[in-house]
Amino acid sequence: MRIDVVSIFPEYLAPLELSLIGKARQDGILDLHVHDLRSYTTDRHRTVDDTPYGGGAGMVMKPEPWSQALTAVAEARPGHGGKPVLIVPSPAGERFTQALAHELAVEEHLAFACGRYEGIDERVIEWAGDHFDVRPVSLGDYVLNGGEVAVLAMVEAVGRLLPGVVGNPESLVEESHSDGLLEYPVYTKPAVWRDREVPAILLSGNHGKIAQWRRHEQFRRTSERRPDLLEVFDAGKLPKADRLALQELGYDIVDGRPVRRQGTAEPAG
Ligand code: SAM
Helix, strand or coil: CEEEECCCCCHHHHHHCCCCHHHHHCCCCCCEEEEEHHCCCCCCCCCCEEECCCCCCCEEEEEHHHHHHHHHHHCCCCCCCCCCCCEEEEEEEEECCCCEEEEHHCCCEEECCCCCCEECCHHHHHHCCCCCEEEEEEECCCCCCCCHHHHHHHHHHCCCCCCCCCCHHHHCCCCCCCCCCCCCCCCCCCCCEEEECHHHHHHHHHHHHHHHEEEEEEEEEHHCCHHHHHHHHCCCCCEEEEEEHHHHHCEECCCCCEEEEECCCCCCC
């Protein structure tokens, strides 16, 4: 996969040289390029921003350096046909999720346009649609100073789904959000630490029972921490053991969705 990132702070993306993503680049799995937006300016001061039309606080990123940079990125597209996907990090975008990470992980070419200040002149986003499949994407409902932190998160989430990046692909299967639930709690040695014992079932060697316990813990944790995920969880075709686990936690399955039983205490947390 080729990834291009355009930013006024290319150094901000340096962590993408480390750890599994850095290794994926060395191994040729990820061909990642970071571009300095200022190198696409033409004035002496390398200006990338100007005051907003209509007044108001802050500055807006000028369209021309962006169009120059993004044209260069589009022309670098490997292979033929189709448009690269251009992710525009924005608190006003669709929410970044594990499902979107999976969707992006099958693309041949991703580009990221890191906004700063009050964001990028809207006409760039419209114009870019001629060259890219444009997707404004938000990391969450809060405001960052720039798109770089969002890009670090998204590139890591997408990059680790590429074949060969994570050593044991099994570990991707059971993770939080891979099946609409949070992951079960995990433990390592020693079996007793500061008087706290690892759940006995994990030491039993009974893999069937361990799998059942882990599944129950997934439901319990999701119910406690993210009941919103359970509300949209597809429980229509669940095996009996899973249905029982949900019932024990105070849920009935109605029209294929877990519904908290009347009079059941709200989950803590
Ligand atoms: N004025 C913009 C608004 O209210 O929608 C916020 C601009 S923010 C200070 C500057 C840049 O940070 C944005 O252009 C975007 O690239 C990035 N950014 C801020 N919050 C973000 C979020 N939640 N997700 C993704 N990118 C974000």
